Amino acid sequence: MSFVDHFxxxxxxxxxxxxxxxxxxxxxxALVQPEGNLQSLLALLSPAAEPxxxxxxxxxxxxxxxxxxxxxxxxxxxYLSNLCAxxxxxxxxxxxxxxxxxxxxEQELAAEIAIIKSRGFDSIxxxxxxxxxxxxxxxxxxxxxxxxxxxxxxxxxxxxLEESHYRKLVEQGLDAVMVYQETYQAExxxxxxxxxxxxxxxxxxxxxxxxxxxxVDKIGLGVLLGLDDWRLDALMMGYHLDYLERHxxxxxxxxxxPRLRPCTGGIAPKVHLTDLGLVQMICTFRLFNxxxxxxxxxxxxxxxxxxxxxxxxxxxxxxxxxQPGGYQVPDSQLDQFEISDDRTVEQVITQMRLKGxxxxxxxxxxxxxxxxxxx
Amino acid sequence: xxxxxxxxxxxxxxxxxxxxxxxQLMLEAIxxxxxxxxxxxxxxxxxxxxxxxxxxxxxxxxxxxxxxxxGARNAKEAIFAAELAREMLxxxxxxLEIHPDPKYLMPDAVExxxxxxxxxxxxFIVMPYVHADPVLCRxxxxxxxxxxxxxxxxxxxxxxxxxxxxxxxxxxxxxVPVVIDAGIGAPSHAAHAMELGADAVLVNTAIASSASPxxxxxxxxxxxNCGRRAFEAGLGxxxxxxxxxxxxxxxxQQ
Numbered sequence: 001m002s003f004v005d006h007f008x009x010x011x012x013x014x015x016x017x018x019x020x021x022x023x024x025x026x027x028x029x030a031l032v033q034p035e036g037n038l039q040s041l042l043a044l045l046s047p048a049a050e051p052x053x054x055x056x057x058x059x060x061x062x063x064x065x066x067x068x069x070x071x072x073x074x075x076x077x078x079y080l081s082n083l084c085a086x087x088x089x090x091x092x093x094x095x096x097x098x099x100x101x102x103x104x105x106e107q108e109l110a111a112e113i114a115i116i117k118s119r120g121f122d123s124i125x126x127x128x129x130x131x132x133x134x135x136x137x138x139x140x141x142x143x144x145x146x147x148x149x150x151x152x153x154x155x156x157x158x159x160x161l162e163e164s165h166y167r168k169l170v171e172q173g174l175d176a177v178m179v180y181q182e183t184y185q186a187e188x189x190x191x192x193x194x195x196x197x198x199x200x201x202x203x204x205x206x207x208x209x210x211x212x213x214x215x216v217d218k219i220g221l222g223v224l225l226g227l228d229d230w231r232l233d234a235l236m237m238g239y240h241l242d243y244l245e246r247h248x249x250x251x252x253x254x255x256x257x258p259r260l261r262p263c264t265g266g267i268a269p270k271v272h273l274t275d276l277g278l279v280q281m282i283c284t285f286r287l288f289n290x291x292x293x294x295x296x297x298x299x300x301x302x303x304x305x306x307x308x309x310x311x312x313x314x315x316x317x318x319x320x321x322x323q324p325g326g327y328q329v330p331d332s333q334l335d336q337f338e339i340s341d342d343r344t345v346e347q348v349i350t351q352m353r354l355k356g357x358x359x360x361x362x363x364x365x366x367x368x369x370x371x372x373x374x375x
Numbered sequence: 376x377x378x379x380x381x382x383x384x385x386x387x388x389x390x391x392x393x394x395x396x397x398x399q400l401m402l403e404a405i406x407x408x409x410x411x412x413x414x415x416x417x418x419x420x421x422x423x424x425x426x427x428x429x430x431x432x433x434x435x436x437x438x439x440x441x442x443x444x445x446g447a448r449n450a451k452e453a454i455f456a457a458e459l460a461r462e463m464l465x466x467x468x469x470x471l472e473i474h475p476d477p478k479y480l481m482p483d484a485v486e487x488x489x490x491x492x493x494x495x496x497x498x499f500i501v502m503p504y505v506h507a508d509p510v511l512c513r514x515x516x517x518x519x520x521x522x523x524x525x526x527x528x529x530x531x532x533x534x535x536x537x538x539x540x541x542x543x544x545x546x547x548x549x550x551v552p553v554v555i556d557a558g559i560g561a562p563s564h565a566a567h568a569m570e571l572g573a574d575a576v577l578v579n580t581a582i583a584s585s586a587s588p589x590x591x592x593x594x595x596x597x598x599x600n601c602g603r604r605a606f607e608a609g610l611g612x613x614x615x616x617x618x619x620x621x622x623x624x625x626x627x628q629q
Contacts, residue, residue, distance in 0.1 A: 069394020252477045
């Protein structure tokens with residue numbers, strides 16, 4: 001049993017119709033009881049909720065402040081490789097793209113880590129293209145212990161793995177797995193993923209189940225906003241989140257809301273998600289789920305990121321590079337996508353403090369959950 | 376004066392360190408509250424360097440630290456966190472928190488009792504965060520806990536004393552201090568808990584998330600003092616009907 005079975009019973013066309021036929025009265029009812037209520041989630045994501053966005057923002061900000069305080073967790077992505085065995089028409093790492101390919105060796109990894117540590121980070125997101133043979137379990141098992149020695153929180157955003165593989169990585173210190181479905185609309189998914197294992201929509205969709213069963217502390221969900229109707233994709237992500245929370249009550253969850261960005265050989269977004277829409281999504285998910293971590297990457301522009309801070313965000317990256325080895329040797333030819341906020345960590349923190357937020361570098365100690373630990 | 380494990384506290388308001396917008400504001404609020412026991416989450420402390428933006432100002436303020444095991448999801452993790460706290464902070468005191476459920480952060484009674492027993496045997500001063508369960512509290516006392524910390528309502532919710540009937544039972548039966556922890560959202564909640572006879576309250580979210588944390592800390596300080604004084608003065612009995620000022624049987628006294 002996985003979300004795949006549950007997903008098969010969701011009637012997409014009915015949801016789409018319901019989304020676009022919501023009325024103001026539906027939204028007002030949704031605002032009375034939004035938490036954990038899928039019907040409310042639908043109404044708040046609908047176009048009919050747009051006149052209520054200020055009210056939603058006020059409530060979202062207050063709920064976030066109460067649950068998370070003034071804390072914003074800071075993390076940084078570390079790109080291990082840009083090798084990829086998939087063809088995805090929106091991604092700079094696609095296998096047919098003519099760009100220099102690189103897999104960090106141990107020395108290069110150590111150099112990247114040293115730079116990231118010198119900037120104060122204690123939470124790291126390891127990212128790679130999806131290439132099972134050259135950047136697969138053997139490689140992950142080699143590098144994870146090296147990274148874990150230096151960081152108290154270790155997340156990964158790599159190709160979907162088997163449950164047994166996740167178990168092995170948890171033993172080596174893996175805390176979180178980000179696995180973005182990109183789009184929950186199978187036909188659109190098929191159109192954008194034209195080669196490689198990533199074409200298997202159902203295998204990807206069942207990945208969070210495998211991650212949760214393996215005992216990973218936190219699972220990150222996400223859709224790539226711009227591939228298809230963002231309201232419907234967000235709603236289906238909400239269904240996914242709801243299913244996972246009900247089945248894996250010990251697991252924590254986060255979402256990421258990446259808007260499609262320009263990249264080498266990449267497509268233009270089919271659907272443009274406005275800043276207003278992004279705010280609507282953030283506030284809706286906060287009202288739906290008070291304990292959810294919501295991440296904001298450097299894909300967004302500095303002024304927008306600063307303004308989004310109070311609305312529900314709990315985690316941010318700052319000073320990111322989206323290329324393997326990029327902290328040591330910046331080289332835009334290797335990028336996965338262009339970033340929009342290129343401020344230094346210090347600049348981001350200064351702005352954060354000016355707005356009354358507390359940047360948190362250390363908020364976890366996975367040493368507690370190492371299975372080999374003796375009582 | 377409140378005594379926990381042989382240590383005397385003038386203040387019956389315990390405070391937390393999370394959710395403030397800066398360490399400076401946290402320190403000023405704690406100072407205003409006059410709190411002498413402050414919880415600090417072990418998961419926030421940098422184990423590799425020992426340096427931390429929370430610890431230094433707290434040590435300078437001269438308050439007693441109560442490290443907590445927040446983040447632990449079972450007894451094993453909590454025990455390890457307690458051992459880390461003892462080693463790093465040089466204190467035997469530990470606020471035992473085990474909540475495997477990230478949604479409501481409900482404490483796990485089974486794991487908490489297991490961990491409490493082991494930690495007490497190892498010489499820790501254990502203050503467990505628990506649901507307002509009178510039987511569990513007695514069992515925690517039996518294994519040697521220095522205090523019990525039942526919740527008023529779920530962590531951070533500001534709902535107040537939702538568990539009041541059970542809190543009353545716990546207070547009535549307690550042989551160790553009862554500290555009402557979690558859910559106290561207003562000074563009036565704190566005052567009410569103290570009027571019921573709680574030995575102390577622990578407040579974090581209501582102060583840290585306030586628009587003016589220092590002012591709110593002052594309010595809680597006063598509310599806790601007032602509530603305690605009222606308890607000690609002896610509150611009148613609550614009745615549903617009026618009591619005649621000229622009793623019908625007054626003549627029997629004449």
